[in-house]
Amino acid sequence: MAAIANLALGDREFLEVRQRLRMAAEAWSGHHRNGDLLLPRGSRLSEGETALISRRDDLDSLTAEFVEASIKAEHDERYRKLRNSRRIAQDLQVLLLWQLQCSGSLFGRKTR
Numbered sequence: 001m002a003a004i005a006n007l008a009l010g011d012r013e014f015l016e017v018r019q020r021l022r023m024a025a026e027a028w029s030g031h032h033r034n035g036d037l038l039l040p041r042g043s044r045l046s047e048g049e050t051a052l053i054s055r056r057d058d059l060d061s062l063t064a065e066f067v068e069a070s071i072k073a074e075h076d077e078r079y080r081k082l083r084n085s086r087r088i089a090q091d092l093q094v095l096l097l098w099q100l101q102c103s104g105s106l107f108g109r110k111t112r
Helices: 002-030 043-058 061-111
Strands: none
Touching (some): 002 043, 002 061, 043 061
8 A cells, every 4th residue: 555655646746746847838938938937957957857757758748848948058057157167267377377487587587
């Protein structure tokens, strides 16, 4: 009996998640697929990914597309942040080398 109760609970939880995803997908679609309405990073995106992986056949096409777009947007955002961090690190390296070169030039002038 406990196994059946666990299955029922799991199904009920999935149905609630699917309903939340479907409502969000419909809002997204109704607002011309505005990126601001995609799933935010965190638990909502995680539950969307889990639903997509484990029960994709139980999601309608709009909901699946919405979750996929949300995942892609999150990956794109992470890539953009990583690229910006690398650019900042490179800029700092250039500034550090320039500072070292300038201080070396100054130091060389003082000791002569």
